[in-house]
Amino acid sequence: MKRLDQDFYIRSDVVQIAKDLLGKVIVTTIGGRLTSGIISETEAYAGPIDKASHAYQNKKTNRTKNMFETGGIAYVYLIYGIHHLFNFVTNVQGVPHAILLRGIVPLDGLEIMQHRRKTNLNSGFTVGPGTASQALGITTALDGVDLQGDKICVEDRNIVIPPTKIIAQPRIGVDYAGEHAKWLWNFKLEMDLFVNLS
DNA sequence: TATAAGATTTACT
DNA sequence: GTAAATCTTATAT
Numbered sequence: 001m002k003r004l005d006q007d008f009y010i011r012s013d014v015v016q017i018a019k020d021l022l023g024k025v026i027v028t029t030i031g032g033r034l035t036s037g038i039i040s041e042t043e044a045y046a047g048p049i050d051k052a053s054h055a056y057q058n059k060k061t062n063r064t065k066n067m068f069e070t071g072g073i074a075y076v077y078l079i080y081g082i083h084h085l086f087n088f089v090t091n092v093q094g095v096p097h098a099i100l101l102r103g104i105v106p107l108d109g110l111e112i113m114q115h116r117r118k119t120n121l122n123s124g125f126t127v128g129p130g131t132a133s134q135a136l137g138i139t140t141a142l143d144g145v146d147l148q149g150d151k152i153c154v155e156d157r158n159i160v161i162p163p164t165k166i167i168a169q170p171r172i173g174v175d176y177a178g179e180h181a182k183w184l185w186n187f188k189l190e191m192d193l194f195v196n197l198s
Numbered sequence: 199t200a201t202a203a204g205a206t207t208t209a210c211t
Numbered sequence: 212g213t214a215a216a217t218c219t220t221a222t223a224t
Contacts, residue, residue, distance in 0.1 A: 045205075052205070061219085077205085077219080079205060079219085080206055080207085080217070081217030082206070082207070082208095082217065083206050083207070085206085102205085129205065131206090140218095173204085173206070176204080
């Protein structure tokens with residue numbers, strides 16, 4: 001097992017990084033409680049050229065400023081006033097690339113995650129960008145936090161993902177982005193891959 | 199200053 | 212299937 005270092009995030013191909021993140025393990029320690037999960041769904045956002053991104057045409061606001069920082073930190077923002085969405089910031093400083101976490105397969109701290117979710121669903125309770133973040137205890141308090149730090153880190157536990165198990169599909173919830181909404185920048189693992197883990 | 203809509207989830211009809 | 216919840220940003224008064 002090893003932690004992903006900054007070189008992993010500082011690459012120009014944000015779509016490739018989104019694919020590489022599948023099968024990696026995200027670990028959070030919030031309030032002294034550790035939870036983790038296998039990353040099972042991601043979505044790439046290439047700021048300057050991507051209508052679906054908050055940073056389209058390098059639009060910089062108080063909310064999106066962290067996307068312009070050097071890769072390897074978190075970008076967490078509140079959507080619809082309710083849900084905290086977690087992103088991996090990638091690429092060098094000044095290039096607002098980010099990858100949205102859309103789903104995990106729970107590993108450690110299952111009871112903690114169920115408690116945070118306040119529901120007893122047997123399966124699928126960490127699928128969805130808002131719910132996955134909630135299960136991991138991620139809030140806007142973690143905006144800009146180092147992805148190699150004590151609160152959040154990403155580990156490679158040598159889980160091998162065969163390319164045939166990766167499904168590429170159009171991004172979700174961004175119909176307003178016109179042609180850009182059709183790009184196959186959403187990647188997820190086939191559901192049957194982890195039947196023996198959960 | 200006010201209004202509208204969004205990388206969504208949940209509950210109710 | 213439709214609506215409510217309710218923060219941030221953009222556009223219009």
